Structures are given as C-alpha cells and as structure tokens.
Amino acid sequence: MPDGSLHYPALVLNADFRPLSYFPLSVWCWQDAIKAVFMDRVSVLSEYDREVHSPSATMRLPSVIALRDYVPNRRRPAFTRFNVFLRDSFACQYCGDQFPTPELTFDHVIPRSRGGRTTWENVVTACGDCNLRKGSRLPREIKMFPRLAPVQPSTWELQENGRLFPPNYLHQSWRDYLYWDSELES
Numbered sequence: 001m002p003d004g005s006l007h008y009p010a011l012v013l014n015a016d017f018r019p020l021s022y023f024p025l026s027v028w029c030w031q032d033a034i035k036a037v038f039m040d041r042v043s044v045l046s047e048y049d050r051e052v053h054s055p056s057a058t059m060r061l062p063s064v065i066a067l068r069d070y071v072p073n074r075r076r077p078a079f080t081r082f083n084v085f086l087r088d089s090f091a092c093q094y095c096g097d098q099f100p101t102p103e104l105t106f107d108h109v110i111p112r113s114r115g116g117r118t119t120w121e122n123v124v125t126a127c128g129d130c131n132l133r134k135g136s137r138l139p140r141e142i143k144m145f146p147r148l149a150p151v152q153p154s155t156w157e158l159q160e161n162g163r164l165f166p167p168n169y170l171h172q173s174w175r176d177y178l179y180w181d182s183e184l185e186s
C-alpha cells in the first residue's frame with residue numbers, strides 16, 4: 001500500500017452532488033472510498049494521480065465520489081455540544097469572541113437552579129470567563145443577554161454555518177463541488 005495513504009481522502013457528495021456535510025466536511029479514507037466503488041455504491045467524479053495495485057487490478061484513488069442513492073438530511077439536527085457551538089458559529093454569545101472548541105462551554109440562559117432546561121432554546125455557547133461571570137443569575141439580573149435568541153436550528157442552517165469554516169486540507173479537485181464564502185468573495 002502506498003506511503004502517506006492517509007493523505008488521499010475522498011470528498012463524499014450526496015447524489016445531488018452537494019457535500020454530505022460541510023462541517024465537518026464529509027470525507028472518507030481511501031480504503032473506504034475504494035470499497036464503496038467496488039460495491040457500486042458511489043460513482044467516481046475525480047481521481048488522484050496515485051494508484052493502488054492488487055494482484056488483479058490497478059486503480060487510481062478517487063478524490064471525489066458521489067453516492068448513487070440520495071441520503072435525505074435529517075430535518076432536525078441532533079442536540080449536541082458540537083451542534084450548539086456550530087449554531088452559534090463558535091462565538092461566545094455574551095462577549096461575541098470566537099474560541100477554539102476546547103475553550104467553549106455551555107451556558108444555560110435561565111440557570112438550571114432556577115428551573116432552566118437543557119434545550120436548544122435555553123442553551124448558548126459561552127466562553128469560560130463569561131460563563132463564570134454569569135454564574136447562576138438570570139440575564140436581567142446581571143445584564144448579560146445572548147446576542148442571538150437561542151432557537152432550534154434547521155439542518156440547512158447548520159450547513160450554512162459550517163461553510164464559514166473551510167478545513168485546512170482542500171484538494172484542488174474538490175473546489176468545483178464546494179462553496180465557501182471566502183471563495184465567493186475572491
């Protein structure tokens with residue numbers, strides 16, 4: 001098997017040729033991509049120059065593949081820490097600054113000790129400092145209000161937010177299938 005094989009991920013598109021997911025960007029390792037090609041679950045849209053050999057065949061590694069069967073998006077995204085951060089664009093909803101994920105926390109707008117629930121409508125992204133400062137007080141008691149009223153996002157809204165965060169690695173052949181805001185500006 002080729003050296004550096006980890007460096008040949010395949011971008012995975014849905015049957016409508018849009019990425020299955022923008023953030024994290026839907027990519028498969030080349031082993032999974034080739035398996036799917038042999039099972040006829042995907043079509044290959046673009047290839048790397050790199051080849052792999054088996055006793056009976058030679059094949060170029062796919063760089064962009066599309067599922068043959070359309071996978072519908074879940075209309076209601078899962079309520080996870082990651083999706084809350086993504087909804088809030090990784091920005092503290094009190095001071096407005098962006099932080100890397102490990103430095104972000106969950107804040108209950110109405111604190112749990114005051115009857116607040118852990119729901120899309122009552123949880124926002126907060127940095128450690130703001131979370132500590134707000135403590136178990138109500139927004140009006142300490143004059144700290146979330147910048148955006150927290151609501152349940154749609155899958156589409158999360159995808160849109162994900163487009164603001166292109167990954168570090170983007171193969172040339174992927175660009176035709178991705179729409180990053182930064183690219184549209186240039």
Ligand SMILES: [Zn+2]
Nearest residue numbers: 092095127130
């Ligand atoms: Zn903050």
